[in-house]
Every structure is written in C-alpha cells, then in structure tokens.
Amino acid sequence: MKFDIAKSLKNWRTTTSDRVKLQHVYLALAVSSVIIAGLVGLVDYTAGQRMVSLGLLSLGVYIINMIAWALIDGLLLMRLDRYNVASKSNAAKPAKKASPKARSAKK
Numbered sequence: 001m002k003f004d005i006a007k008s009l010k011n012w013r014t015t016t017s018d019r020v021k022l023q024h025v026y027l028a029l030a031v032s033s034v035i036i037a038g039l040v041g042l043v044d045y046t047a048g049q050r051m052v053s054l055g056l057l058s059l060g061v062y063i064i065n066m067i068a069w070a071l072i073d074g075l076l077l078m079r080l081d082r083y084n085v086a087s088k089s090n091a092a093k094p095a096k097k098a099s100p101k102a103r104s105a106k107k
Contacts, residue, residue, distance in 0.1 A: 019069055026062035030055050 016024075041048020056064035 013022040023062065023066060023069075026058055026065060030062060033058060 012021075033051060037048045037051030037055055039048075040051055
C-alpha cells in the first residue's frame, strides 16, 4: 500500500501542472478542515465554528483562484499561444530569392 501511494503521488507530480496542484491543495485543505471542524465541533461548538470559517475561507480562495486562472487562460494564454504558433510558422518559411528581373530593377 505504501508503494502504491508513493507511485500515485509520483505520477500526480509528473502529469499535473503547478496550477492544478495548487488547486488540489486548496480543495484538500478546505475539505479536511471542514471534516476536522466537524469532529472538533462535537466536543467544543465554538471552536468547531471557528475552524469551519477557515475551511470556508480556503474554499473561497479555491473558487476565486479557479475563476482567475480560467480568465487568464481564456483571455491571455490562448492568444499568446496563437501568436507564438503564427510567429513560428512565419520563421519556418524560407526566404524567397529575388528573380533576375527584380535584381536588375533594384539597380
């Protein structure tokens, strides 16, 4: 079991981007803090309520971060990718040699 967990974490680390990893951490923090707050709330109600606010705060950060990255990805990064593809395709085209008539016209 320990080997499987290490293997899945290694796979997660290599296949996901840093942005997605950050989103996973925010979501895991929100869920775990709400679960822990529920358990603490069984013993001390006010402490449980305070801990739930931490979970809701991290859930809010998750949602705001998700919206911000969606906007950045949709508005900025897609345009930059298109610009890079266009500039690479223009750079890949060989330069045309001037014909003998064009050379004589330049003189």
